Amino acid sequence: MTSTTTDPWIRRSNNTKLDRIMVSPEGVPLNVTVATAGARAGALTLDIIIILGLILGVTLLGFLALWGFEAAFDDNIVLEESGPLSVVAVLWIISVFLFRNAYFLYFELGDRAATWGKRAVGIRVAARDGGRLTAEAVIARNIIRDIELFLPLVFISSGEADGSMSDFTAWAGFLWVLMFLLFPLFNKDRLRCGDLIAGTWVIQNVKRNLDGVVAPSAELSADPTTGKTTSRYEFSDADLSVYGEFELQTLESVLRTGTDEALATVTASICNKIGWEPGSGDERIFLEAYYTALRAKLERGMRFGKRRKDKFSQDI
Amino acid sequence: MATDLTAEQAIENAALKSDRFRLEREADWMRLEDIVTKMEKGKARQLSDDDVLALPTLYRTLLSSLSIARESSLDAGLIDYLEGLSLRAYFMVYGTQTSFGQWLKGFFGGGWSQSIREIKLDIWIALFVMIAGTLIGYVLVAGDSDWYYALVPGNFADTRVPGASEAALRETLFSTEDHDGLGVFAAYLFSNNAQVAILAFALGFAFAVPSILLLIHNMALLGAMVWVFAQRDLTVEFIGWLSIHGTTELFAILLAGAAGIHVGRSIAFPGAKSHLKAASDAGKRAALVMAGVVIMLICAGLLEGFARQLINDTGLRYLVGGAMLTFWLVYFFAFGRNRVEERP
Numbered sequence: 001m002t003s004t005t006t007d008p009w010i011r012r013s014n015n016t017k018l019d020r021i022m023v024s025p026e027g028v029p030l031n032v033t034v035a036t037a038g039a040r041a042g043a044l045t046l047d048i049i050i051i052l053g054l055i056l057g058v059t060l061l062g063f064l065a066l067w068g069f070e071a072a073f074d075d076n077i078v079l080e081e082s083g084p085l086s087v088v089a090v091l092w093i094i095s096v097f098l099f100r101n102a103y104f105l106y107f108e109l110g111d112r113a114a115t116w117g118k119r120a121v122g123i124r125v126a127a128r129d130g131g132r133l134t135a136e137a138v139i140a141r142n143i144i145r146d147i148e149l150f151l152p153l154v155f156i157s158s159g160e161a162d163g164s165m166s167d168f169t170a171w172a173g174f175l176w177v178l179m180f181l182l183f184p185l186f187n188k189d190r191l192r193c194g195d196l197i198a199g200t201w202v203i204q205n206v207k208r209n210l211d212g213v214v215a216p217s218a219e220l221s222a223d224p225t226t227g228k229t230t231s232r233y234e235f236s237d238a239d240l241s242v243y244g245e246f247e248l249q250t251l252e253s254v255l256r257t258g259t260d261e262a263l264a265t266v267t268a269s270i271c272n273k274i275g276w277e278p279g280s281g282d283e284r285i286f287l288e289a290y291y292t293a294l295r296a297k298l299e300r301g302m303r304f305g306k307r308r309k310d311k312f313s314q315d316i
Numbered sequence: 317m318a319t320d321l322t323a324e325q326a327i328e329n330a331a332l333k334s335d336r337f338r339l340e341r342e343a344d345w346m347r348l349e350d351i352v353t354k355m356e357k358g359k360a361r362q363l364s365d366d367d368v369l370a371l372p373t374l375y376r377t378l379l380s381s382l383s384i385a386r387e388s389s390l391d392a393g394l395i396d397y398l399e400g401l402s403l404r405a406y407f408m409v410y411g412t413q414t415s416f417g418q419w420l421k422g423f424f425g426g427g428w429s430q431s432i433r434e435i436k437l438d439i440w441i442a443l444f445v446m447i448a449g450t451l452i453g454y455v456l457v458a459g460d461s462d463w464y465y466a467l468v469p470g471n472f473a474d475t476r477v478p479g480a481s482e483a484a485l486r487e488t489l490f491s492t493e494d495h496d497g498l499g500v501f502a503a504y505l506f507s508n509n510a511q512v513a514i515l516a517f518a519l520g521f522a523f524a525v526p527s528i529l530l531l532i533h534n535m536a537l538l539g540a541m542v543w544v545f546a547q548r549d550l551t552v553e554f555i556g557w558l559s560i561h562g563t564t565e566l567f568a569i570l571l572a573g574a575a576g577i578h579v580g581r582s583i584a585f586p587g588a589k590s591h592l593k594a595a596s597d598a599g600k601r602a603a604l605v606m607a608g609v610v611i612m613l614i615c616a617g618l619l620e621g622f623a624r625q626l627i628n629d630t631g632l633r634y635l636v637g638g639a640m641l642t643f644w645l646v647y648f649f650a651f652g653r654n655r656v657e658e659r660p
Binding site for chain 1: 332333334335338339342345346349355356358360376379382383387388389390391392393394396397399400401402403404406407408410411419500502503504506507510511514515517518519521579592593595596597598599600601602603604606607
């Protein structure tokens with residue numbers, strides 16, 4: 001596991017500090033991005049709200065069931081320690097235990113390895129070594145969650161409730177929570193203590209669509225009868241040697257998403273650079289032709305093992 | 317525009333070798349993306365057999381496409397797409413492929429026992445600590461009975477205090493009233509004990525010291541209690557009362573503490589491995605033990621909630637407790653020894 005991306009000039013995330021490489025079992029390095037602390041905090045908050053909601057729902061359901069029993073058999077039935085009350089109480093205790101301990105387990109063992117909160121912010125759990133995410137690892141990371149989160153929460157809230165909380169214990173509990181909550185900020189992979197023990201990390205989900213070929217119409221001036229292609233623009237080697245990969249990919253993103261205005265600006269600056277007179281009305285055709293020609297040149301270079309990072313690097 | 321052309325014409329017309337490469341393979345990538353998307357949405361069952369069989373092949377083809385694209389294409393959008401799809405497909409191919417049922421089978425069929433045998437040394441340490449804790453509790457209270465109130469929290473003490481009469485103590489061991497609400501009691505005990513066990517394990521993270529302290533404290537409480545009953549010659553009855561669920565519960569706490577010590581010890585002394593690797597190896601091993609501890613505590617909760625209240629004979633209590641202990645020992649240390657090592 002190294003901590004740089006394969007091609008640093010292929011920009012992936014906004015925060016390149018969080019870009020990592022994970023080597024797949026086939027030996028192919030894959031780029032991953034570690035989830036930001038903010039995303040994880042958001043996911044956790046959502047999950048806690050959901051768990052509290054579930055507990056509240058089960059509690060209400062329990063009351064509803066008891067109320068139903070009371071309505072069905074009149075009030076003579078003493079709802080004490082026997083019959084319906086004990087059944088409801090057992091179910092309640094078990095479900096609260098499960099919500100607290102099994103919620104994270106259940107979701108993180110699934111195909112998406114993410115709770116509802118994590119899905120909402122687009123992150124997931126993965127094995128740090130690039131292997132399979134095992135059930136043991138998911139169990140381990142979630143058992144530790146208990147001391148990181150639930151224990152101090154329960155401790156503080158129960159201490160607060162019965163008034164036995166001294167200033168000292170309150171501060172100790174607060175420091176405890178703070179220590180574990182801030183732990184991810186003090187290591188570069190944003191690992192929680194649970195991640196450390198389980199050998200996991202939380203990374204960003206990726207979902208990108210395949211856009212079309214960048215310059216499909218560049219060669220469309222082909223003669224349909226002969227099939228021979230001729231381009232409307234011809235660029236000399238000198239025209240193409242002013243830019244490198246960085247500029248090529250900037251041009252690509254302009255071609256993919258740019259407005260007419262942006263196209264005109266870019267056309268003007270390229271023409272200026274290579275000493276052409278910028279025309280108007282034909283920017284897209286021109287830029288696509290230039291893009292195709294430049295990319296052809298740079299990719300030819302790649303095949304010979306020569307890459308040109310940007311316009312400041314030496315020409316190939 | 318390219319969309320008006322057939323795929324073959326598009327490939328022919330593409331000016332760049334890298335674009336031709338892309339257009340030739342696009343259909344496979346799309347098919348893989350479709351499969352992966354369905355799996356991510358939990359609709360894996362809708363996939364045809366063909367698709368399921370094709371997944372690994374498509375994934376490996378994609379990886380090779382990615383490697384080629386990285387070395388021969390400068391289409392950033394394409395490489396980005398391939399990177400993303402490769403990662404998604406990788407997670408599906410190497411996801412948690414065992415179903416829950418299969419995992420459970422492996423777990424009960426030897427995985428659990430094996431993980432316990434792997435932390436044998438830590439179990440000895442935890443056992444030593446627990447015995448020492450009991451003795452400390454006993455000796456402290458024997459020396460000065462005020463220690464009792466320091467060790468035992470108020471809600472346990474009720475009538476079981478130093479100087480209580482034999483009758484009162486006997487009453488706590490053999491009370492036959494209120495069999496109602498045993499289920500609630502069992503469920504409460506389970507949830508409470510499981511949380512304590514999880515705590516004992518999780519605290520091991522801090523170099524095992526808190527786990528050890530917690531074990532000592534809990535056992536000192538027991539030692540103090542033994543002294544109270546021993547004062548009125550009720551030792552045998554008390555231990556019988558305790559053993560019916562205690563052999564299971566104390567064993568579970570022993571394992572939880574041992575798992576915590578195991579993790580803490582591995583972090584403090586990782587040996588030849590890196591700290592992170594040692595921690596995660598130990599954590600995964602200990603997680604299996606802990607899954608088992610929760611199961612043992614369910615048994616203990618049922619035994620304590622029902623069996624202890626319903627069986628009122630000391631001999632019978634020893635029998636049940638002893639049988640449980642024998643069962644666990646045989647299951648953990650004799651079962652599944654010849655099992656083939658499967659875990660990575």
